[in-house]
Amino acid sequence: MSPESLRLISSSSSTMTAVFPPKPPISPPLRSKQQFHQISRRDAAVLSIITVVVPLLHQPSPAAAAFSIGISGPKDWLKEQKKKAYKVLLAPIDASRNTLRTVYLLLTNSDSDFVDKEMEQVQTLLKSAARDCVPEDRNSFVAFQASTGVEVCTFRLVVKNASSLLDDKDPIKLEAEANLTDLIRSFSSLNGMANEVDIQLPSNRKRVADALMNTISSLDKLEQGVKDCLEI
Structure with missing residues (x-):
């Protein structure tokens, strides 16, 4: 082949290269949609585990928190x-005291004889104030619970809760x-009196009112005993 022909071929190749640039390198095959979703689900699962576990690893336990602030142990x-929860613990005592005060006003502010509706209201309120702690006033369901060992007396539950960290002989x-x-x-004496005497008579209402004030005094003593258990 003549030199002139070689020059023509070389020039033609350069022109073709400029017009048709070389193909880029072959990239790796794209993942299918199924593979993509599988990876996405896996990554989401890992992230969810990290989100839940990491905060738990950094969250101190109550006992550790107690030690960190200088408290001697979990009991303290x-x-x-x-x-901190003493107001909730004392709430039933306070509610019963308010109920007894309402009954006291009913007994002492009436100048006329009680009607049947008022007598029933007094007896219902006194039963409510006792918080299922008078066996004679418990209904059949509560009595069944008591016979099976389930504690139903609210005041007893309050004392047990408040004194649970104290020794039995404390x-x-x-x-x-x-x-x-x-x-x-x-409460047993008060409720029995209210059910037995004729509180339509002013003298009997006075007896019930006096017994009621004694019960309020007993409630105050119980409240103080609970506070002493809690060191308040």
């Missing part, structure tokens, strides 16, 4: 929690339990 930590716990016994006895 629980004691602090009870102190004087403060024993005092609170004694106050509880006196309160139950007082």
Whole structure:
């Protein structure tokens, strides 16, 4: 082949290269939609695990938190929690005291004889204030619970909760339990009197009102005993 022909071929090749640039390198095959979704689900699962587990790893336990703030142990930590919730614990005592005060006003502010509706209202309120702690006033369902060992007396549950961290022979716990016994006895006497005497008579209403004030005093003593257990 002549030199002139070679020059023509070379020039033609350069022109073709400029017009048709070289193909780019072959890229790896694209993932299918199924593979993509599988990877997405896997990554989402991993992220969800990290989101849940990592905060737990950094969250101190209650006992650790108690030690970190200088409390000697979990028992003292629980004691602090009870102190913070003391208003909830004392709420039934306060509610019963308010109910008894309402009954006292009904008994002392009436100049005329009670009608049957008023007598029934007084008896219902007194039963409610006792919080299922008078066995004679319990209904059949509550009596069944009591016979099976389920505690239903609200005031007893309050004392058990407040004194649960104290030793059985702790004087403060024993005092609170004694106050509880006196309160139950007082409610039994009050409710029995209200059911037996004719409170339509002013003199009998005065007797019930006096017994009611004694029950309020017993409630106050129980409340103080609970506060002593909680060291409030």
